[in-house]
Each structure stands twice: as structure tokens, then as C-alpha cells.
Amino acid sequence: MKIPFLDLRRMEESLKSRLKSRFSEVLEAGIFSGGKEVETLEGAISDFLQSNYSIACTNGTDALELALRALGIGPGDEVIVPAMTWVSTAEAVVLVGAKPVFWDTDQYGLLRTDWEKAVTPKTKAVIPVHLYGKMVDMNSLMAKAKQHHLFLIEDAAQAFGAFKDEKAAGTWGDVGCLSFYPTKNLGSLGEAGMCLAQDAQISVKIRLLLNHGQPIRDQHELVGRNSRIDTVQAAFLNVMLEDFEQNQSRRKAIAMSYLEAFQNISEMILPEGILAKDHNAHLFVIQTRQRDKLKKFLAEKGIGTAIHYPTILPDMKPYLSVGDFPNARNLANQGLSLPLNPYLREEEVGEIIKMVHSFFKA
Ligand SMILES: Cc1ncc(COP(=O)(O)O)c(C=O)c1O
Structure with missing residues (x-):
């Protein structure tokens, strides 16, 4: 018997046919960036996770970078990151010009609770990672972050759909970052990600940053980038959410x-x-x-x-x-x-x- 770690070819026929027919709809509609499917996805995830703002983007790594930029973290700043995580958590910190400061995890890979020993006058944020899908104890982490006046970015890339006290992973911090990489519990047929924000101003900043700083076409208010999600990935995710x-x-x-x-x-x-x-x-x-x-x-x-x-x-x-x-x-x-x-x-x-x-x- 050959048992693969994960074989995405095994998707059920019913799922495959729903995906194909949704792809046809997107093809017929002729809108391939933004549009109804993206709005539907953001709305559905806001409802499911009870998030005030859900902002779809290209992938989980960009979501982390957008979160850091939206919170104004950059050169000269330090960000506390667990020593055991997928590389993106630290990569995003370096990409914005800040310094990742690593802290040990507990036996199961979650940021050790004495992480505040790593706080210095330069520390601006902490990024707990809900590794393997298990949520970090957010109540205690939030209290400590508040005490030290730090931003809290949740790397919830692996933890979509985990809830503690009815509150979803990714909705506790200033920004929560999700990945819809194909192997994730909610995976697209390609690359996709999302930022969750509970504050209107932060959500507006993230939206500006991921679309070249434009609130409307050809009006550029800040230096952003292109981290827009593909319409077709949003459409696939809307189907995947059903299951x-x-x-x-x-x-x-x-x-x-x-x-x-x-x-x-x-x-x-x-x-x-x-x-x-x-x-x-x-x-x-x-x-x-x-x-x-x-x-x-x-x-x-x-x-x-x-x-x-x-x-x-x-x-x-x-x-x-x-x-x-x-x-x-x-x-x-x-x-x-x-x-x-x-x-x-x-x-x-x-x-x-x-x-x-x-x-x-x-
Ligand atoms: C913990 C963690 N952070 C960040 C990411 C980055 O997500 P993506 O692959 O969508 O860029 C991933 C996913 O691979 C992840 O597992």
C-alpha cells in the first residue's frame, strides 16, 4: 500500500466538478482581479471568524509583511519571533527592515510564555505562531503585549478555524495573518492569503498597501505594492469553504x-x-x-x-x-x-x- 503524506489529486469528484464550474463562471464574467468573488470571500470569512475586517491578498507571507508595514514597523525596530516556525514569520520582519529577535518555544512549538525577557527599548511587536494549528494562549500573551506597549501580529497561517472561547485564531491581535496555500486546512488551488484586522484604520492601511497605495484608481497616497489576490483563487476558496x-x-x-x-x-x-x-x-x-x-x-x-x-x-x-x-x-x-x-x-x-x-x- 502506498500512502502519501498528502495527495491533492484525491479531491472528491463532486468538489472537482464544483471547482470546474466556478472556474467557468469566472471565465465567462471576465473579471480576473478583484470583483464579486473577492468580496464574497472576505464577507464569508468575516462572518465565519467574526472578524471586523478581512482583507484578501496574494499569500500568507505578504499578509505578514503588509501587517508589519501597516503598523509602521521598519528599520531600527525589533520584533519577537519564535525560533521554531515556517521561515515566513522572520522573513517578513527582515523584508520591512526590522530585526527578528528569536525566542524559544515550549515543548510543542508555541512561543514560550517568558518571551517578554526578550523585550528591549527597540521592541515594537511580537508575532506568536499558532504552530501546527494549535493556538498560543492569547489571553496571557495579549496582557503582556499591552503591558509592554507592543503590537501583536498573529501568524495564524496554520490555524484557520481554530477558536478559543468562541474567538478565532487571527482575530485577537492587531492583525492576524492567514495562508491559503494548497496544503492548508482551507487551501486554494494556488497562492492566496489574508489579513484580519479589528480596527478600521489598520484595515484601510492594509488595503492601501496591497494595491499600490491607491484608495481609488490612479490616486496614490503612499508607496505600496501589488499583493492583490487573483479572482480565480478567491472563487476556488469560496467553493472550498463549503466543505x-x-x-x-x-x-x-x-x-x-x-x-x-x-x-x-x-x-x-x-x-x-x-x-x-x-x-x-x-x-x-x-x-x-x-x-x-x-x-x-x-x-x-x-x-x-x-x-x-x-x-x-x-x-x-x-x-x-x-x-x-x-x-x-x-x-x-x-x-x-x-x-x-x-x-x-x-x-x-x-x-x-x-x-x-x-x-x-x-
Ligand atoms: C507559520 C506560517 N507562516 C507563514 C506562512 C506563509 O504563507 P504562504 O505560504 O501563503 O506565503 C506559512 C505557510 O506556508 C506558515 O505555515
Whole structure:
């Protein structure tokens, strides 16, 4: 049996035909940037996440950069970033001319709660990352950010649809950034992202920045850029949203099967709180000292896995920073993502469980 980590060709026929027919509608309408589909997407996401403003853009990395620019962060400023995340979180900080200051995570990859020790007079913002879909404790983080007069940008790229106390990931901070990269829980058929803002002025600034600083055509009020979403991606996302809840239930059911099956394997640490509402079950990351051997063993049995991520940011050439970062480093060395997506078949989940058991018994 060959079990891919994720194979997007497996989308159901009914979904494929809805996507094709929506594509035809866009083609017939002849509007390929902005328009009704973009407005519909922004409205639907505002309703679902209870966000005052939802501003679609080209991708999650641009969303982070737009957020930083909209908040006026730039040269001479420091921004606190977890040592373990996808590279975009720090990349965006460098792109606006500011300095990422890395802080260790907890055992599961979330910014450690003593991050305020990294605050200096130059610190302007903190970017917590809801890594693997699990929300950072935002109540305590917001209180500390407020105390230090820092902006709070949530990197919610992996956490679309996670809620804590009925409040969605991405709607707590000054700006929340989403990615609709195809592998995400809500993924487009290409690149797309979004900024969530709760303040009208910030939302206006983001909209200006992503469209060359124009409130209306040919009136340029500031130096912006082109980070507009493609109409066709917004249209695909509107279709994908129809299946979101159903896909989430499937993800949670698979996560529950794994948790039950692996609870007695003492050599393995399981993801924490993956069934709770503040986790969207984006990734199922286990940790074991035998990570590389397990990955190889599963590959030999035809089971695809992935590592999110093998290198911590302060160890990467463009972001080199001194510091120990023991938890983040541990996760980089021991974390392994097992397949977790709505396209997995029941017998495949059974096979993955069987093979993981057979590895640890041997
Ligand atoms: C934590 C995190 N931040 C930012 C991004 C950037 O999103 P995108 O790939 O849409 O630019 C991603 C997605 O890959 C991510 O996982």
C-alpha cells in the first residue's frame, strides 16, 4: 500500500466538478482581479471568524509583511519571533527592515510564555505562531503585549478555524495573518492569503498597501505594492469553504484514532490538545528520539511523512542568531508529521497505526 503524506489529486469528484464550474463562471464574467468573488470571500470569512475586517491578498507571507508595514514597523525596530516556525514569520520582519529577535518555544512549538525577557527599548511587536494549528494562549500573551506597549501580529497561517472561547485564531491581535496555500486546512488551488484586522484604520492601511497605495484608481497616497489576490483563487476558496466543516470533522476523527492507538507507546510524545477547539488539527506532529529511523521505516512501508521543520530559524544562514533554543531545537530533531488530511482512507489510517506499532515493538 502506498500512502502519501498528502495527495491533492484525491479531491472528491463532486468538489472537482464544483471547482470546474466556478472556474467557468469566472471565465465567462471576465473579471480576473478583484470583483464579486473577492468580496464574497472576505464577507464569508468575516462572518465565519467574526472578524471586523478581512482583507484578501496574494499569500500568507505578504499578509505578514503588509501587517508589519501597516503598523509602521521598519528599520531600527525589533520584533519577537519564535525560533521554531515556517521561515515566513522572520522573513517578513527582515523584508520591512526590522530585526527578528528569536525566542524559544515550549515543548510543542508555541512561543514560550517568558518571551517578554526578550523585550528591549527597540521592541515594537511580537508575532506568536499558532504552530501546527494549535493556538498560543492569547489571553496571557495579549496582557503582556499591552503591558509592554507592543503590537501583536498573529501568524495564524496554520490555524484557520481554530477558536478559543468562541474567538478565532487571527482575530485577537492587531492583525492576524492567514495562508491559503494548497496544503492548508482551507487551501486554494494556488497562492492566496489574508489579513484580519479589528480596527478600521489598520484595515484601510492594509488595503492601501496591497494595491499600490491607491484608495481609488490612479490616486496614490503612499508607496505600496501589488499583493492583490487573483479572482480565480478567491472563487476556488469560496467553493472550498463549503466543505470546510466536513473536512475538519474528518481531520479530528483521524487525530482521535491516532491518539487512541498510540497512547501507550512510551517512546513517543503525542500532540497536545489536538481534539480541542483551539486546535484545527492541521498537522499531527509526534516526537520521538528515534524520529529519523521511524521516518525511514515508514517510507520503506510506503507511508509518507514530513518534518515541520528540520532547522530552527536562528540556525539558518540568513537569520543566524546566538542562543540555545533547547525546546525548538528538540522539536526540529524529534518531530515527525504523520499523514492527517481529509483524503486519507480508513484502511490507510489503520495501516499507518499498524506500522507505527510494529516499529516500536521491534
Ligand atoms: C507559520 C506560517 N507562516 C507563514 C506562512 C506563509 O504563507 P504562504 O505560504 O501563503 O506565503 C506559512 C505557510 O506556508 C506558515 O505555515
